[in-house]
Amino acid sequence: MTDVTTTANASTAVTAATDGAMRALGRTLAGLSRPGDLLILSGPLGAGKTTLTQGLGQGLGVRGSVTSPTFVISRIHPSLVGGPALVHVDAYRLGGPDEVDDIDLDMTLPESVTVVEWGEGVAEGLSDDRLEIRIERHPDDTRTVHLTPVGGRWADTDLPVAVDPADDENTED
Ligand SMILES: Nc1ncnc2c1ncn2[C@@H]1O[C@H](COP(=O)(O)OP(=O)(O)OP(=O)(O)O)[C@@H](O)[C@H]1O
Ligand SMILES: [Mg+2]
Numbered sequence: 001m002t003d004v005t006t007t008a009n010a011s012t013a014v015t016a017a018t019d020g021a022m023r024a025l026g027r028t029l030a031g032l033s034r035p036g037d038l039l040i041l042s043g044p045l046g047a048g049k050t051t052l053t054q055g056l057g058q059g060l061g062v063r064g065s066v067t068s069p070t071f072v073i074s075r076i077h078p079s080l081v082g083g084p085a086l087v088h089v090d091a092y093r094l095g096g097p098d099e100v101d102d103i104d105l106d107m108t109l110p111e112s113v114t115v116v117e118w119g120e121g122v123a124e125g126l127s128d129d130r131l132e133i134r135i136e137r138h139p140d141d142t143r144t145v146h147l148t149p150v151g152g153r154w155a156d157t158d159l160p161v162a163v164d165p166a167d168d169e170n171t172e173d
Pocket of ligand 1: 017018020043044046047048050052117141142143
């Protein structure tokens with residue numbers, strides 16, 4: 001029998017038509033985030049991982065602009081509003097889980113919201129509870145963002161199913 005009534009721990013897929021919609025989704029996710037959360041971002045080159053992280057930074061109210069670091073693997077953005085810091089990691093150049101261990105993310109994890117770009121397959125060991133975010137890029141340049149909750153932390157969290165049009169920076173009205 002297929003249980004179709006379960007909503008707890010359900011995956012969702014959100015359409016993000018523009019970079020503004022991507023940031024809006026990031027701001028929404030920031031509103032759901034708590035200290036200790038781990039978000040693992042995956043998706044091809046240019047999928048929009050950093051753009052989503054920019055929205056997270058906006059929503060969390062952190063210091064500094066979230067950029068795609070060329071030489072920096074991990075950057076800490078402290079909160080300007082008394083909330084958790086954003087720890088932004090780009091694992092693109094990391095060889096595997098051992099090298100993730102080497103950057104001591106477990107030191108900052110409990111008090112921060114930790115986001116790992118290219119984290120799939122390397123960052124899962126940081127926490128049994130995590131939100132796995134896979135960005136799919138379509139030929140028309142829109143994106144589908146697949147949100148998969150893992151572990152009890154996310155069990156009672158209603159994940160977004162759409163970007164609020166009122167929150168999309170690219171929407172003119
Ligand atoms: N939903 C979207 N729709 C259209 N364009 C988008 C969307 N999200 C991001 N972009 C654009 O795609 C480009 C790449 O975005 P971004 O740098 O965030 O990707 P990335 O996944 O972090 O790339 P990398 O793999 O290099 O880390 C940027 O120009 C950004 O504005
Ligand atoms: Mg990036």
